[in-house]
Amino acid sequence: MGALDGQTSTVFLGALRWLRRRTSEPRRRNATHRLVHRSMDPVPGVAGRGDALVAGLYDFSGQAVRATDVGEHGETPWRYREAGDHWLAELHGFDWLRDLRAAGTGLAAERGRTMVLDWLQQHRSIENAATWAPEVLGRRLSAWLAHGEFLLQGADDEFIQRFHQALDLQARHLSRTVRNAAEGLPQLIAYRGLIESGLCLPDGERRISQGLKHLETALSEQVLGDGGYVERNPSTHLAAIWCLAGLQATLDASERPAGQTISETITRLALALRTFRHGDGGFALFNGGVEEEQGPIDLALSRAAVSGGGAIDAPYTGFRRIEGRHATLIADTGAPSTTGRWAHAGTLSFEMSAGRERLIVNCGGWRGDNAGWREALRGTAAHSTLVVDDTNTATLGANGTIADGPSSVKVERRDRDGATWIDTSHDGYLDTLGLIHKRRLYAAREGADVRGEDTLTHIRRRRQRGREFALRFHLHPEVTCAMTEDRRAVLLRLPSGAIWQMRGAGASISIDESVYAGDGVTRRRSSQIALTGPIEDTTTVKWAIKLLPKGH
Secondary structure, three states: OOOOOHHHHHHHHHHHHHHHHHHOOOOOOOOOOOOOOOOOOOOOOOHHHHHHHHOOEEEEOOEEEEHHHOOHHHOOOOOOOOOOHHHHHHHHHOOOHHHHHHHOOHHHHHHHHHHHHHHHHHOOOOOOOOOOOHHHHHHHHHHHHHHHHHHHOOOOHHHHHHHHHHHHHHHHHHHHHHHHOOOOHHHHHHHHHHHHHHHHOOOOHHHHHHHHHHHHHHHHHHEOOOOOEOOOOHHHHHHHHHHHHHHHHHHHHOOOOHHHHHHHHHHHHHHHHHHHEOOOOOEOOOOOOOOOOHHHHHHHHHHOOOOOOOOOEEOOOOEEEEEOOOOEEEEEOOOOOOOOOOOOOOOOOEEEEEOOEEEEEOOEOOOOOOHHHHHHHHOHHHOOOEEEOOEOOOEEOOOOOEEEOOOOEEEEEEEEOOEEEEEEEEOOOHHHHOEEEEEEEEEOHHHOEEEEEEEEEEOOOOOOOOOEEEEEEEEOOOOEEEEOOOOOEEEEEOOOOOEEEEEEEOOEEEEEEEEEEOOOOOOEEEEEEEEEEEOOOEEEEEEEEEEOOOOO
16 A cells, blocks of 8 residues: 555556546536445444544554544544554445444444544645555445445435445546456456445446456465465455455346356365364465454354364465474465465464464564564564574565565375375575475374475576575464473473473574564564574484473
């Protein structure tokens, strides 16, 4: 969400002039104050969050901002910039109307109308590209169309007129700019808003056909052969399911046949979504995703008629999963996505949980307004994998994209007698340091014995040569660790009392500080185990994590 790039500046400026002309008119002559259909919002509102909004607490994307903090006299927070892009997108997307609706009080409805009117007052023209970006506009249209009935009930004539005029104006603007939606999930959100505006507002057939055409192309490109979502971010994957579920429900309610095709896509996405789940029901942390709450994940799976069991693999998306009675491993075995924003340089990283307790993790993704932390957590060193000379395996673009990264990621899986081997490699260090990184993961039957082998091999001679490696195993904050007396191993104690032991060979072992951002906005102190050493022509490090018997 920032200023539009040069390629779209001409379209943007033209839209700006057009919108200023339209907003200067007191009323569109042909505006009709009725909704043909109502958009469907499948996500349940939370009454407590609605009550908090009435009290002036803006709790979006995990960050709570009070009305008294956003400016003088506690005005609404449309121009507040200190909570980051995710917070702003939720604020201007108006999904929180579902929470006011769940609160169900007259005060909640009045609060919603007040905020809508104040938004209209402060956004008479396109003065901020982020506020009017197609994905934010599409999200706002879907929310207004879904909860308009709640807002209009008991409203005066002036609000009714301005609300419908704003719907009509924003729908037409989205139709003009929808092609500018950023690649990935923003496109799905924008297309949904365009289609629903066509379904719910008069004279919308052109927007319906326009949106469905764009959506068909996007789904064919973004939903991969295993049902994974192209951005390789579990949270984005879940958001894509909810976006399509809302659109499907609206299409079904208006008896449009396209709903069945979208329903089949949702099922495929939901099946693949299970790959990312740990034993606690939340997600592993890959590519900027957060843990998410178990309830919404379960609800998304149930609405897609998919059970909550874990899938084995998502090979096209680039993730492999090993699940046993004692442990679950989820490994990133794919190249970073070039679609979407904030992909991480975490190729060949893995996470591990024991039952419902997380053990080995990645550090997470940052959603707050701190670019330094966001970039740090995107780096290879913030993942449970191998890093050379503190150099990332992919070049992180300043705009959140991956500028350059591994071009070849190979993986082979073997299962025999309950045990699993996964052999992987990537060439992210080949061009810069002449190195290939290979990783073998092994899990014995039921997962009580997990082993790994990491190998660095010089394939090409480079003037700049890798000097030192670090194998990092970031621990969840609730895991306590201590070196054994011989300092050759580390004992890991989980809150349940279970104790695992980690050993390494071919490297020095130490315990260092780390950080964990499982919710994307809170940094928790944690620890990491580091296996370090110099790089030779061929360097091999072996390690093992084993569950110790009770009473050890």
